[in-house]
Amino acid sequence: MIEELTTVTVHNKICHICKSGSKEQEHIGKSHRLLVFYWGVGEEARESVEMVISYLKEKVPDANFILAAYESENWNDDYSPWAAQAVFGKEGFGGNAGDTLKWLTQYFIPHVEAKESEIARFPVGYSLAGLFSLWVYCECDGFAGAVSCSGSLWYEGWLDYVQNAAAKMCTNEAKYIYLSLGDKEEKTKNKQMSTVGDNTKQVYTMLCENQKNVQGVLEWNQGGHFSEPDLRVAKGIHWILRQFDV
Numbered sequence: 001m002i003e004e005l006t007t008v009t010v011h012n013k014i015c016h017i018c019k020s021g022s023k024e025q026e027h028i029g030k031s032h033r034l035l036v037f038y039w040g041v042g043e044e045a046r047e048s049v050e051m052v053i054s055y056l057k058e059k060v061p062d063a064n065f066i067l068a069a070y071e072s073e074n075w076n077d078d079y080s081p082w083a084a085q086a087v088f089g090k091e092g093f094g095g096n097a098g099d100t101l102k103w104l105t106q107y108f109i110p111h112v113e114a115k116e117s118e119i120a121r122f123p124v125g126y127s128l129a130g131l132f133s134l135w136v137y138c139e140c141d142g143f144a145g146a147v148s149c150s151g152s153l154w155y156e157g158w159l160d161y162v163q164n165a166a167a168k169m170c171t172n173e174a175k176y177i178y179l180s181l182g183d184k185e186e187k188t189k190n191k192q193m194s195t196v197g198d199n200t201k202q203v204y205t206m207l208c209e210n211q212k213n214v215q216g217v218l219e220w221n222q223g224g225h226f227s228e229p230d231l232r233v234a235k236g237i238h239w240i241l242r243q244f245d246v
Helices: 046-061 098-111 128-139 158-168 193-209 229-243
Strands: 003-011 015-018 036-043 065-071 119-126 145-149 174-184 216-220
Touching: 003 046, 003 098, 015 046, 015 098, 036 046, 036 098, 036 128, 036 229, 046 065, 046 193, 046 229, 065 098, 098 128, 119 128, 119 229, 128 145, 128 158, 145 229, 158 193, 174 193, 174 229, 193 216, 216 229
Parallel strands: 036 065, 036 119, 119 145, 145 174, 174 216
Antiparallel strands: 003 015, 015 065
16 A cells, blocks of 8 residues: 555545655656656556556656645546547447536646645646546646547547647647557557547647647557556656656
8 A cells, every 4th residue: 555645535525635745856857847647547546646656656766756646536538628429339428528527627726726825737648538637628727738548539520629729829838648549459440449549649749849838748558558558658647757756
């Protein structure tokens, strides 16, 4: 068990929060800001959170950061930015991401950051939650980047949304975006989901290459969509930490 990890309920959502580092280490690094990662997960995710923390402690044992994971009881609804029909199985997407973002900004972020200042915060997610993390980044000015691992960037209407959002973006502050995908994920007979490779590349171009002051990376992992998801998330957070020299 990781002693620094606490599980609490914040306005009806189960959350797992870990603050790594010590007071003496605070704000060490080129940014002098505390990095906070808001990770959208599914139900009963504490074991996954522990795995990611263990990976990060091994890679950057002295890093000072907060990992704040929050569980979803309705994955397809909570992390989808607008309603869409099912592309596999029978369950469609409710488009309730706006409610999740409202919960984040009104309840969870104030709870996590109540005693902190000089924050650089990042939304983090895998699969549909990876799409949600990029949507949050596009919707809000209060995030310093995003971590999207094997994101469901095949989502209906997604490229048009990013194109419109990117055209309006203008920032003088440095931003950091980590994207990753498995090299077998686009090799599927599902016509819509097979676009995930090309869509991820296009999103990288629009949000990273075509944007001033944005540092980004698109990392290709071996395997399909369900290959080592926790490790992929840990690698994404680790990349962000390295950009800040922590």
